[in-house]
Amino acid sequence: MIGLLKLCGFEAHEIESELPRVEKVFSRLEITTEDIEIAKQRLTKYYDVELLGVRKALRLCVRELLKLVLAREEGKTKIIYAFMASSFVPIQSALASKSKQVHAAQPTELFQLILGCIFDKMVPVMEAAEGKWLRAGAIAHCANVKTIAEIIASDRVPKPDLLVTCGYLCETAPKTVELLHELYDVPSACFDTCYDREEMEHPVVTKRIIDLAAKNLRKTAERAQEVVGFEFTDDLLWDVLHARYRLADAIRKLHVLIEESDPIPISIGHETIWRCLGGIPFSIDDIPDAIDAMDTLGEELQERVNKGFGVVAKGAPRVLTFCPPDYTDPRPSHLATEVGIALLAKAFDLPVPDAGRPPDSGTKIKDPYEEIAFKRQCQFVSQNSQMRIASIIEGCKRLNVDGMLDRYHVGCRNIGDSMIIKEALTKELGIPVLMLEWEDFDPRVYNHEQYKRRLELFKTMLTSKR
Amino acid sequence: MQEEHLVIHLRDRPAALREAKKSGVKIIGYFPGNYVPEELIYASGAMPICLVDGGDPAPVDTSLSAMPNFFCQFARAQVGERLLKRNPYYDMLDMLVAPITCQHLKKVAEMWEYFGDIEIFKLGVPHQYYGDLELEYYTDRLKALKDRLQAFTGNEITSEKLSKAIDLYNKMRELLKKISLLRSETYLPLSALDFIKLNHASFYADPAFMVDVLDSTYSKLKEKTKVARADTPRLLLLGPNIAYGDYKVLELVQEAGGDIVIEELCEGVRYYWQSIENKDNPLKSLAKGYLKDRVPCAFMRYSAEKRLDFALKLIKDFNVSGVIWYELLGCETYDSESYFFARKMEERNIPMLILESDYGMADIGQVKTRIEAFVELVKGGIE
Numbered sequence: 001m002i003g004l005l006k007l008c009g010f011e012a013h014e015i016e017s018e019l020p021r022v023e024k025v026f027s028r029l030e031i032t033t034e035d036i037e038i039a040k041q042r043l044t045k046y047y048d049v050e051l052l053g054v055r056k057a058l059r060l061c062v063r064e065l066l067k068l069v070l071a072r073e074e075g076k077t078k079i080i081y082a083f084m085a086s087s088f089v090p091i092q093s094a095l096a097s098k099s100k101q102v103h104a105a106q107p108t109e110l111f112q113l114i115l116g117c118i119f120d121k122m123v124p125v126m127e128a129a130e131g132k133w134l135r136a137g138a139i140a141h142c143a144n145v146k147t148i149a150e151i152i153a154s155d156r157v158p159k160p161d162l163l164v165t166c167g168y169l170c171e172t173a174p175k176t177v178e179l180l181h182e183l184y185d186v187p188s189a190c191f192d193t194c195y196d197r198e199e200m201e202h203p204v205v206t207k208r209i210i211d212l213a214a215k216n217l218r219k220t221a222e223r224a225q226e227v228v229g230f231e232f233t234d235d236l237l238w239d240v241l242h243a244r245y246r247l248a249d250a251i252r253k254l255h256v257l258i259e260e261s262d263p264i265p266i267s268i269g270h271e272t273i274w275r276c277l278g279g280i281p282f283s284i285d286d287i288p289d290a291i292d293a294m295d296t297l298g299e300e301l302q303e304r305v306n307k308g309f310g311v312v313a314k315g316a317p318r319v320l321t322f323c324p325p326d327y328t329d330p331r332p333s334h335l336a337t338e339v340g341i342a343l344l345a346k347a348f349d350l351p352v353p354d355a356g357r358p359p360d361s362g363t364k365i366k367d368p369y370e371e372i373a374f375k376r377q378c379q380f381v382s383q384n385s386q387m388r389i390a391s392i393i394e395g396c397k398r399l400n401v402d403g404m405l406d407r408y409h410v411g412c413r414n415i416g417d418s419m420i421i422k423e424a425l426t427k428e429l430g431i432p433v434l435m436l437e438w439e440d441f442d443p444r445v446y447n448h449e450q451y452k453r454r455l456e457l458f459k460t461m462l463t464s465k466r
Numbered sequence: 467m468q469e470e471h472l473v474i475h476l477r478d479r480p481a482a483l484r485e486a487k488k489s490g491v492k493i494i495g496y497f498p499g500n501y502v503p504e505e506l507i508y509a510s511g512a513m514p515i516c517l518v519d520g521g522d523p524a525p526v527d528t529s530l531s532a533m534p535n536f537f538c539q540f541a542r543a544q545v546g547e548r549l550l551k552r553n554p555y556y557d558m559l560d561m562l563v564a565p566i567t568c569q570h571l572k573k574v575a576e577m578w579e580y581f582g583d584i585e586i587f588k589l590g591v592p593h594q595y596y597g598d599l600e601l602e603y604y605t606d607r608l609k610a611l612k613d614r615l616q617a618f619t620g621n622e623i624t625s626e627k628l629s630k631a632i633d634l635y636n637k638m639r640e641l642l643k644k645i646s647l648l649r650s651e652t653y654l655p656l657s658a659l660d661f662i663k664l665n666h667a668s669f670y671a672d673p674a675f676m677v678d679v680l681d682s683t684y685s686k687l688k689e690k691t692k693v694a695r696a697d698t699p700r701l702l703l704l705g706p707n708i709a710y711g712d713y714k715v716l717e718l719v720q721e722a723g724g725d726i727v728i729e730e731l732c733e734g735v736r737y738y739w740q741s742i743e744n745k746d747n748p749l750k751s752l753a754k755g756y757l758k759d760r761v762p763c764a765f766m767r768y769s770a771e772k773r774l775d776f777a778l779k780l781i782k783d784f785n786v787s788g789v790i791w792y793e794l795l796g797c798e799t800y801d802s803e804s805y806f807f808a809r810k811m812e813e814r815n816i817p818m819l820i821l822e823s824d825y826g827m828a829d830i831g832q833v834k835t836r837i838e839a840f841v842e843l844v845k846g847g848i849e
Contacts (some may be wrong), residue, residue: 133805140536195591198559385576413569
């Protein structure tokens with residue numbers, strides 16, 4: 001246990017004081033001594049835990065898991081969860097900033113990183129969810145919703161006072177939350193907008209869509225404020241947003257560093273850690289710790305770059321991935337690195353050409369909810385297939401990639417663009433695209449031999465195409 | 467059994483539409499789900515055609531070149547028909563109105579956009595159907611659709627034209643409802659298969675002609691000899707979609723000796739339970755009728771309870787003794803809800819069979835056996 005906590009960045013004095021909490025949480029999550037050994041092996045094999053920045057980030061994530069599982073018994077009177085609702089995270093941060101009685105979390109991301117990537121214990125979660133309404137098989141239920149359904153239904157985390165989700169990307173998240181409400185009495189809320197932007201309206205973000213999203217988000221924030229029993233001001237939300245932008249900037253710098261380096265200084269699989277960190281609804285006072293972790297990592301990676309150190313050979317084929325490379329399992333991106341492919345970036349992070357222009361050009365956004373809605377609508381995933389293709393083509397050119405790994409997530413209808421993306425990339429750029437059907441959140445899909453063979457062949461194609 | 471003049475009308479309909487096209491009439495397609503008010507299209511002088519074909523594995527297989535197999539069969543069929551270019555209705559369109567309902571049909575609209583060469587209007591359908599903000603949004607989008615249709619057809623949509631169109635479609639809905647309600651009696655004047663085929667015909671036929679057909683059908687059915695079928699289980703069909711041509715389950719239930727006496731389906735059949743209020747502001751009436759007043763589909767937020775209440779009312783009103791839940795492979799929201807419905811039916815001792823299938827024939831033996839066993843089970847309950 002102590003060895004594991006050290007690998008996760010805990011200092012000796014802290015380990016002593018935190019040990020009882022850790023033991024309690026591990027026991028509740030059925031983490032055994034054997035699991036701890038597995039976790040230590042996985043941490044040292046798949047993650048650069050020798051980097052202080054990685055350890056600092058892991059420590060913050062583990063601490064959040066402890067706070068989450070023990071929230072009720074440690075005196076939190078109100079618990080607010082968000083699921084598939086990144087736009088709600090600043091609102092959670094505002095709630096947590098205003099009162100220490102509130103615990104705010106995105107539980108699935110913590111579980112996916114810690115229980116999934118580190119402990120390799122997501123399979124029982126999947127199987128239990130499949131025993132309920134999210135059955136396995138060709139129906140292709142998303143394993144992300146399986147996670148939230150199971151950890152709440154089975155009390156792995158405390159029942160929340162409000163579970164918030166969003167319908168921007170799918171109906172399956174709102175439907176799951178609705179059923180948690182109907183079957184397990186979990187109070188819930190959902191915010192939405194309408195994705196009816198027409199081709200001629202792209203790339204400028206459509207005002208009516210932002211307006212609906214902003215009003216809907218404010219309504220959901222009001223519901224959350226009713227639940228916690230206090231209000232927060234728009235000014236506080238702005239402060240939170242600005243603090244969170246600084247964290248987002250620190251994370252973005254890591255991406256830029258990786259994208260611009262040859263060889264890449266760290267495996268993109270680490271992105272799971274900073275994605276999890278970036279998604280934690282920290283109170284405004286706690287955000288600087290997260291920024292510090294990312295800044296530390298940035299400095300360490302810059303040092304690696306300066307020394308010419310890389311996790312793949314210099315000149316390794318440069319590849320863009322479609323979805324984030326790992327969610328619950330570090331093996332896929334680790335294998336790509338082992339094979340000698342430099343996974344540089346994911347399409348989800350690519351800027352959309354011209355999408356940053358506000359609908360009322362020149363007008364500064366004054367409403368923080370509108371700001372959140374606007375930023376969200378500028379993102380890659382908020383675009384239609386045509387714009388995604390344009391964004392990927394531009395991204396491939398800018399990053400000078402040799403190919404694309406289009407490992408599409410079977411649980412997600414929203415991103416079912418893979419075939420036409422491949423067609424467009426082949427036609428426009430003539431670069432190889434490796435398409436793989438995958439379930440992003442379910443480690444059971446990983447087949448080492450098959451995946452290895454495909455990656456090796458892909459690498460050969462990429463090299464011979466040069 | 468469809469009336470002969472309807473059969474002939476449908477046979478000749480593509481040719482008639484092509485002729486109409488030559489004289490400048492625009493043919494405007496839209497996807498089903500009952501969120502696109504045909505009244506607006508009709509009032510613009512264009513001819514609305516609901517793209518509701520399914521049941522054939524060929525377009526579904528063809529769609530695999532453009533979209534992965536985890537999309538529902540119906541959505542894939544809409545992409546496949548577009549790629550195959552063999553279906554006259556899909557081929558003759560001048561414009562498509564694509565309601566942004568579930569992710570499946572949203573992606574189909576994007577695929578059609580990607581293929582190009584046809585004007586597309588995306589009609590935003592807010593998923594919080596109960597909200598005032600959302601109603602306002604949807605009303606605005608209908609106004610935008612009206613403007614687009616006017617520009618596209620060159621015809622003004624006056625309030626008078628719209629009001630007349632609402633009247634016409636109200637008649638169609640009312641007649642379908644009257645015919646459907648005949649099935650609440652102990653005798654069954656027409657089978658579910660015949661009713662659904664009649665309903666499907668209303669998406670392709672000329673609306674005025676269809677109203678006449680429904681009127682005469684209703685009169686004939688009302689006069690039909692009333693023979694009660696006491697030993698035949700009366701069943702409710704629930705689910706997301708029955709496309710034009712997707713008749714496998716309906717036929718198998720009939721063959722197994724069961725009577726589906728009423729359906730609650732999201733896509734594929736025309737929603738006929740209520741009329742559109744036709745006074746003052748017709749656009750607002752359309753928005754309210756199409757979004758707020760109807761029973762919400764599963765992709766809508768917090769819709770399960772409301773649809774369950776409606777299903778329970780149907781069970782009572784139509785004296786139903788068993789429920790068949792039929793969903794297409796890949797429809798994740800309805801699949802989630804099937805669990806919820808099954809539990810609620812179990813609490814009320816109402817037997818429910820969940821069937822998940824595709825447009826292929828590979829599982830027909832298995833589906834047949836399960837339906838036969840279910841019909842026997844429900845029969846046992848009746849005895």
